[in-house]
Amino acid sequence: MIRDVMDLHTHTIASGHAYNTIVEMVKAAGKSGLKLLGITEHGPAMKGSCHPIYFRNLKVIPRERDGITTLFGAELNILDEDGHVDLPEEILPAMDLCVASLHIPCFPPKSLEENTNAYIHAMKNPYVNIIGHPDDPRYPVDLRAVVEAAKENHVLLEMNNSSLAPTSFRKATIEGYLKFLDLCKQYDQPILMGSDAHVDIDVGNHGYVADILEFAQFPEHLIINTDVEKVKPYLNYYNR
Ligand SMILES: [Zn+2]
Ligand SMILES: [Zn+2]
DSSP, X not given: OOOOOEEEEEOOGGGSSOOOOHHHXXXXXXXXXXXXXXXXXXXXXXXXXXXXXXXHGGGGSOSEXXXXXXXXXXXXXXXXXXXXXXSOTTTGGGOSOEEEEOOTTTSOOOOHHHHHHHHHXXXXXXXXXXXXXXXXXXXXXXXXXXXXXHHHHTOEEEEEGGGGSTTOSSOOOHHXXXXXXXXXXXXXXXXXXXXXXXXXXXXXXXXXXXXXXXXTTOOGGGBGGGOHHHHGGGOGGGGO
C-alpha cells in the first residue's frame, strides 16, 4: 500500500459543477487521513465557475483547520498554444497552488504539436505548480517533451484518478499511463496523485492510480503523495 497524505486537486460548490462546501471537503479529508488538502476551483473561463475576485479574496480563509492544512488556489484553464491562463498576472501570486489543465470548453483539442506546446508554455509560468490530467487521450501530446519540460521547469505531473473512472469523460488508459510512468522513471520526474474530487466522498480517492503505480512498481521516491515535505519545493505557498 502506498502511503498517501495529500490530495491537492479538489473542487467545491464555487466551481459551479461540484457539490460540497469547503468545510465539508476538509471534514472528508480528515476522514481519509490526509494531512494536506488543496482546493483548486476552476478558473473563470470555465462556465459557471467563480469570478477573479473570488480568487483574490482567498486570503481570508484560515489554512489550518481540524488538524489539516488546506491550501487554496486554482485549476487554471490553459487558453492557447502560448500557455496563457485565465487569471490575471496580479492575482496568481496570491494562489497557494496552481494546477493548469486543458479543458474542452476552453481549449478544444488541436494537433499533437499545438497541445504539447500549450502544456510546455504553461509550465514556464512560474506560478503553475502542477499540470492537471495530462493523461487525457482526447489531447494527443508528445509525452516525452511534456515530461522533459516538467523536469526543466520544476512542475509536477498529475495522475488524475477521475480520468480512470468508468464514468470519466477523459477515459485515460492503463497503457497510456504505463508509457507515461516509464518516461517519468527515465527522467526521474515525480508524479502527484490527484482525486479531482467534485464531491466530498471522493476526497483522497486515488484507488485507480495507486493500483497502476503498484502494478508498474513505480519507485516510491517519485511519488509525491507519501510525505508533505516532498511537495513543499513545488508549491507557491511554501516558496513565497
Ligand atoms: Zn480539470
Ligand atoms: Zn479539476
